Amino acid sequence: MDTEPVLQEEKSMSKVVFWLLGLLVVGAIFAAAAFMYYRNGDTDNSNDSVSTEQSTTKNDINTEISQSETDLTALGNELDQELAEIDESLASTEDDTSDL
Amino acid sequence: MKRALIIIAVIALIVMLLASPLVFAQESQGTIKTTTTSDSVRAKFKTDLEAMKLERSAYKEARSTERAEALKTRTVTYAEKQINIRLKVLTEQERRLSGANCSKVTSVDVKTPITAAITALRNDLNAALVKIKAAGTAEVARTELKSAIEKTRVFMYINPAISGLCRAGKILDKINDRFDPLIVKLKEKQVDTTVLEKELASAESSLMAAIDTYKKVLSNPSSTNNKDLLTSAKAQLKAARTSLSNFKTELAKIADELKADNNLRSNQQGETNSSSSEPVQDN
Numbered sequence: 115m116d117t118e119p120v121l122q123e124e125k126s127m128s129k130v131v132f133w134l135l136g137l138l139v140v141g142a143i144f145a146a147a148a149f150m151y152y153r154n155g156d157t158d159n160s161n162d163s164v165s166t167e168q169s170t171t172k173n174d175i176n177t178e179i180s181q182s183e184t185d186l187t188a189l190g191n192e193l194d195q196e197l198a199e200i201d202e203s204l205a206s207t208e209d210d211t212s213d214l
Numbered sequence: 215m216k217r218a219l220i221i222i223a224v225i226a227l228i229v230m231l232l233a234s235p236l237v238f239a240q241e242s243q244g245t246i247k248t249t250t251t252s253d254s255v256r257a258k259f260k261t262d263l264e265a266m267k268l269e270r271s272a273y274k275e276a277r278s279t280e281r282a283e284a285l286k287t288r289t290v291t292y293a294e295k296q297i298n299i300r301l302k303v304l305t306e307q308e309r310r311l312s313g314a315n316c317s318k319v320t321s322v323d324v325k326t327p328i329t330a331a332i333t334a335l336r337n338d339l340n341a342a343l344v345k346i347k348a349a350g351t352a353e354v355a356r357t358e359l360k361s362a363i364e365k366t367r368v369f370m371y372i373n374p375a376i377s378g379l380c381r382a383g384k385i386l387d388k389i390n391d392r393f394d395p396l397i398v399k400l401k402e403k404q405v406d407t408t409v410l411e412k413e414l415a416s417a418e419s420s421l422m423a424a425i426d427t428y429k430k431v432l433s434n435p436s437s438t439n440n441k442d443l444l445t446s447a448k449a450q451l452k453a454a455r456t457s458l459s460n461f462k463t464e465l466a467k468i469a470d471e472l473k474a475d476n477n478l479r480s481n482q483q484g485e486t487n488s489s490s491s492e493p494v495q496d497n
Contacts, residue, residue, distance in 0.1 A: 173476075175403065178396055179469045185392060186462040189385050193455040196381050199254055200374045200448045204441060206256075208263065208369035211360045213274060 255306055255373050262299050269295055282352065289352040293359035297343045300368040304332050304339075307376050319383035321390055322425055328376050331432040335366045364436060371431050371440045378447060379428040382421045385454070389418055393461070400468065409464045417457035424450035 256263070273292040276285055307328070310316060316324055342362035349355035366372065393414055397407045427447040431440050 175396075175399055176469060176472060176476075178392075178399070179465055179472075182392055182396055183462060183465060183469075185388060186458055186465070189388060189458055190455060190462075192381055192385070193451055193458070195254075196374075196378050196451055197448055197455075199256075199377055200444050200451075202254075202256065203370055203374040204444060206369050208266070209363055209367050209371075211363050213270075214356055214360045214363075 254377070255303055255310075256369070258306060259299065259303060262302070266295060266299060277352075286349070286352040286355065289355040289359075290346055290349060293346045293355050294343065296359055297339050297346065297362060300363075300366060301336065301339050303368050303373065304336055307373070308332050310376075310380075315377075315384050316380040319380060319387055321386035322383045322422075324379050324383045324425075327429045327432050328379065331372065331376075331435070335368065335372065335435065338362065338365050367435045367440065371435055371444060374444060375428045375431040375447075378451070379425060379432070382424045382428070382451070382454075385458075386418065386421050386425075389414060389421075403472075405468055405472070410461055410468075413457045413461040413464065417454045417461065420450045420454035420457060424454065 269292050273288060276288045280288060311325060311328055316328070319325075339362060342358050342365075345358045346355045346362075349358060393410075397410055397414070400407050400410070424447045427443050427450065431437075431443050431447075434440070437443075
């Protein structure tokens with residue numbers, strides 16, 4: 115008669131432990147995936163073969179160059195905008211006091 | 215037990231699916247967002263400025279037709295509006311100081327000269343406003359307004375100087391944060407970066423010159439030299455633009471060379487692999 119609640123408690127305890135372990139597994143899988151991703155992005159990885167390393171580094175530089183080119187286009191546009199702003203301001207009449 | 219394992223597997227799958235965009239998303243690495251011309255302060259106050267033009271015409275007409283007291287009232291109203299729109303523009307510029315173009319600039323101190331200029335201009339405009347409200351005649355109000363506009367030159371010199379200072383600072387930041395490190399990396403790969411370095415140095419020096427010019431304008435808004443200073447800032451920005459454009463052209467050349475080199479390596483790798491797997495034929 116008395117063993118029934120004890121068994122019940124043990125059962126729920128093992129459930130908790132089981133779920134905690136489950137969460138640990140999920141976390142481990144996720145951490146492993148993230149680690150793999152960042153590891154792939156690391157160009158200094160010495161475990162990769164030389165040709166893969168060179169190729170990865172070159173690809174990274176190509177990506178950076180491509181991003182820089184995008185930025186340079188945007189900066190060019192911004193400078194054009196600034197030049198137009200100077201022209202517009204110098205030609206503006208709001209600060210003209212000749213007819214006051 | 216088996217059912218619980220399946221549930222865990224499903225949860226793991228869901229978590230990974232939900233988290234994958236976060237983990238695998240490519241960072242934009244601060245790619246610059248292009249701003250449009252509608253961002254200019256002038257564009258923001260377009261309606262007010264048009265209304266001011268009408269007000270100006272009405273005021274000019276009143277000068278020849280209205281009696282002294284009515285003219286004084288009209289002049290004071292017009293002058294107040296002129297001062298207020300300048301105060302509004304300064305407030306807008308102050309607000310923009312915390313925006314993307316200005317607040318993140320680290321290469322040069324843009325905040326101090328801009329804040330100092332805005333504070334001084336605001337004081338001048340507020341002082342003029344007090345005098346205009348207290349003016350006994352239309353002539354006094356008119357003289358005060360004229361003096362305030364000529365002293366502050368918010369539209370002609372201050373607007374382009376604030377905007378240009380922030381923009382030049384932002385571009386300098388970009389050079390320091392992206393292009394300089396890129397040159398270092400290219401050098402590590404034995405790429406000849408002579409042209410890149412030359413163009414970048416030239417862009418930097420032009421931008422620094424423009425920044426100095428803008429600071430001079432901000433420190434003395436009423437100077438008769440400001441028109442020439444802004445014209446020279448324009449030439450400096452143009453020079454910076456040319457240098458950055460040359461930098462971009464050279465970068466594209468290098469990118470092509472790197473790609474060609476990469477393809478060559480891949481082909482050689484492929485050939486080596488296929489030749490090593492083929493049986494050697496005796497002649």
